[in-house]
Amino acid sequence: MRLLLSIRLLGLILLPGLAVLPGTGNTAFRCGSSLVDVGDWPVEVEERCGAPDYVATYPTATVPGVGVVGEVEHWYYNPGPHGFIRRLEFRDGKLRSEHSLGYGFSGDSAGDCSPARLQSGVSEFEMVAYCGEPVSRRVTWEAIGRGSDIAGHYRPGTLVPVEEWMYETGKTQFRRIIRMRNGRVTHVETTRKPRGN
Incomplete structure (x- = not known):
């Protein structure tokens, strides 16, 4: 009984202090x-x-x-x-x-567009800082969260914008396509340039 009362009193003392801690609302x-x-x-x-x-x-x-x-x-x-x-x-x-x-990062990181830098989670800001502006951009829409609810009724997904950025990889025959959702890289793909380019 005495231990339970002490725990409750400690909780009442600590609870008001939690409201001023960073990240708690x-x-x-x-x-x-x-x-x-x-x-x-x-x-x-x-x-x-x-x-x-x-x-x-x-x-x-x-x-x-x-x-x-x-x-x-x-x-x-x-x-x-x-x-x-x-x-x-x-x-x-x-x-x-x-x-x-x-x-x-410092300014000396600019221009370092190595494959090691192009990872999931990298922000759009870091992409521009490391690789510069893309040669082309487009926005597509992707449905997330679609399927059936508990009763078996079809539930349409929420459409979210997905940015696709294209980068040239120098004089090679390849390009990189960077997909981003909510300003973060979600997928990196290397594609071959069309013949004649």
Whole structure:
């Protein structure tokens, strides 16, 4: 009985402290000496964090006959090899989320487009930093989550945009196709150039 009471008291003492720990529901994050919060306008974020190192924009929804009706912007900040790359996601003119990616990189990593760099999980920002802009891009739509529900009724999948970037591999007969979903590499494919190129 005494042990149970002690555990409950300890829980009541520790519980309020958990609300202020990072990553426990607090949506604000530090950018230099300022705070940035979900819901902030892009101009407010740029005033506090400076201009992003890279911005990627792509569609999130299309309507047949109308075209793109929704877009997402990813802003990347690279603090160098001693800090984590940050990706800020904006939708509808508001900051929606912030993600810390792997360690940043220095400028001497630019141009290192070796196969070892082209792995699943690499961000679109890292792709451009290592390999430059692709020679061609396109967006396709992929259905995820389709199938039957518990009652056996067909459930259509959610369409998500998939970016495909094409890179030339120098004077060889090959090209690389990079597939990305939500700004991260999901697949790398090497294809042969058509004859006559």
